Amino acid sequence: MKGIRQLADHLDISIGTVSRALNGKPDVNEETRRRVLAAAEELGYVANQSGRSLRQGETKVIGLMIASSKETVENADNFFLGVTSGLQSVFARHKLDLIMLPCPNDEDPHEYLKRMVARRIVDAMIISETQRIDRRIDLLSRAKIPFITLGRSLSASNATWIDLDFEGVAKRAVERLIARGHRRIAITVPSSEINLGYIFVEGYRHALEQHGIPFDPSLVIRVKSSEQGGYQAAHELLLLEERPTAVILIYELMAIGLYRRLMESGVMPGRDLAVIGFRDAPRSRFLQPSLTCFRMSLHDLGVKLGRMLLANMPAYAEFYSGDGRNTIWPLELVPGESDVFQVAVKA
C-alpha cells in the first residue's frame, strides 16, 4: 500500500473523502466510512506521518529525552522504563505516541535537544536529570515548545516541573535517626552537577539545624551514585576521625557496595552503622540486613508527569486543568533492619 491515493483509487472515491472517513470526521456517509475503514484494514494502510505532520503542523509524538551517559546506564535502574508506562497510559487517550530520545554521551545535551526540537519530530518534550543550571530549559522556552522537566533547576523559573521530594526524604531520614539517638549522620551526594544533590543536602542540613545539630561539611560525601560509589563512600566514612553512626544514601544501589566495604572492615550495617537508602529498587530488596528506604510508584509518577505535560499543551489543556502546577512527588518510608538500633546517649 503506497498512500492515500492508491486507497482512494481502489475505492473509486476521492482522497479527501478517504481522509475524512479515516479521521472520524462527522460529514461522511456511514456506508462510505465502513468501506474505507475496511479497505484500509485490508490493505494495511496507515497515513504517512510526514504528510500529516506537514499539513497539520503537529506530529502527535511526545519526546522523552534521556542522557544515555555511562552514569545513567549504570544507575537509572530502568527508572525511565518504569515511568514510561504511566506516561503512555495518559498519552494513549489522545492517540499520542511516546518516543524516547537517548542523547549520545559524546554529544552535548543542549545541542542534541536543539537538533531534535528544530527538526520538529515531536510536539512536546519531557527532559530529565535537570542540572543546577540547565540551558535546555531556556532553549525550550524560546522555541515555544510545550515541555516539562522531571527535576527542578535554578533555570526553571519559566518551566513547569515535577520532582521527587528530596527535602522530605532527607528530613524524615534525619529525624528518624535522631530519634534513635544518632548525632553524627553522614550523607552521600552525587559528584555531578545534577540539581537533586543540592536539594537533598539542603533538606538534610535544615533538618539537622532544626534539631540543634551543627552541619559538618566533612559528613557530606561526594561519590558516584553507583555500587562502586557506595563502596567508596563506606571507605571514606571509615577514615573519618570521629566515625558517624549513621549514613543516608541518595541512591539505594549504593547500599550494595557500602555493605560490602563495611563488612570487609568488620563493621556491621544495621548494628554498627545505621543505613537509610533512597528509592527502593528490586535489586536492593534482597539486601541483608534489609534496607530502610523510600518507595514510590514509577507508574503513578509517569501518569502525573503526562498529565502535567498535557496541561501545558493548548490542544489538551482543557482536560487537565488541575495538573498545571509544579509538583513535589511524595515517597513512602519502607522500614527495614538497616537502621533499627539505638545509639547509646553520651553522658
Add this chain to the structure above:
Amino acid sequence: MKGIRQLADHLDISIGTVSRALNGKPDVNEETRRRVLAAAEELGYVANQSGRSLRQGETKVIGLMIASSKETVENADNFFLGVTSGLQSVFARHKLDLIMLPCPNDEDPHEYLKRMVARRIVDAMIISETQRIDRRIDLLSRAKIPFITLGRSLSASNATWIDLDFEGVAKRAVERLIARGHRRIAITVPSSEINLGYIFVEGYRHALEQHGIPFDPSLVIRVKSSEQGGYQAAHELLLLEERPTAVILIYELMAIGLYRRLMESGVMPGRDLAVIGFRDAPRSRFLQPSLTCFRMSLHDLGVKLGRMLLANMPAYAEFYSGDGRNTIWPLELVPGESDVFQVAVKA
C-alpha cells in the same frame, strides 16, 4: 525562525540555493554557502523533518523497539541503554538518529509495530526480545522495511539477526561443572515464550548428552527472570528429591534471590551448591560469594548491531559489506567463587 522561506528571504536568495548550501551540495558558491550557514546558525534554523521526509522518502531516523513490559522493566537492567551507545556511535557517522520506541504493555507488540512502521516515522527498525514465533518479523519483511532482530526466532528465516551465544554459554557452564565432578546440574529458563530460553536449554541438553549425562526435565526450572524468580528457583531446587549440586541461571540478577533463599535453608552457595550466572551486571558484582558468570561489552554489541542494520540498508550497505551475516555474539567467562568446589565422585 519559521522555515526555509524566511531564511531565504532574509538572505535575499532562493530557497533552492539555501537548501543546496545547507545540504552540502557541491554546486554552490563558497561565499554563498558561508553566508547561508552563518545565517542558519544565527537564526537557529534547522530543516523541518516532515518536509524533508516527505520529499526524500526517508526520515534519517532508526527505531529501536522495546517492550516496556513489567518483566522488562525489572529485568532489562539497562541492557538497552547500554546497547544504545554503540548503536549511536555507528549511526552518527551517517547523521542517523536513534529513537527508542517503547511498546505500551497493554498494546499488542505486533499492532504497535505495525502502526509505527506504517506511519513511516523511521527508515529502519531494530526489534528485540524475539519470541519463538514472532509475527513482527513477517510484518517487517512484508513492509519491506530494513530491519534486524536482536535475538533469533523460528520466524527469522527471512531476517538478519544477531544473538548472544546462549548455546556456548550453556555448553561452557555445563562442561566447567562436569569437570568439577557435578552430575546433577539444574538450569533455569524464562517462563515466557522468548526464544532464548529454548536455545539455552538446547545447549545445556546437548552438552550434557555429549558427556553421557541423561537429560532430566525435572532439572529445568521455569521461573521469572528476576530476583524473585531466583528466590523461587532456589525454593524449587531445595524441594527436589535428589538435590542437584549445581545450577545455571539464565539471568544474573536471579542470583540475588537464589542466594537469599539458599541461605535461609542453611545451604551455602559456592560450597553446597555451585552457581553460574549469565551476564555480569553491575548489580551482581558485589555478591558474596562472587558469581561466576559471562561478560560482554554492551557497547560493542551495539556497534555490531548498528553495522549489521546498515548493511541491510541499500543507502549504506557499501560501507558495511562484511556485516551482513547473522551473528552469534560471544561472551567471556568471568570466574568467581560461586562454583569453585569439587564434588566428591561417588564410588
Add this chain to the structure above:
DNA sequence: CTGAAAGCGCTTACAG
C-alpha cells in the same frame, strides 16, 4: 455528503 484544489516545508531535476 463528496470532489477538486490549495498548501504545509522541503529537495531536486531542469533551464539558464
Add this chain to the structure above:
DNA sequence: CTGAAAGCGCTTACAG
C-alpha cells in the same frame, strides 16, 4: 552557480 517550479502525502476550507 542560481532560480523557478514540481511534487512528496496528507488535511481541510470551499463549492456544489
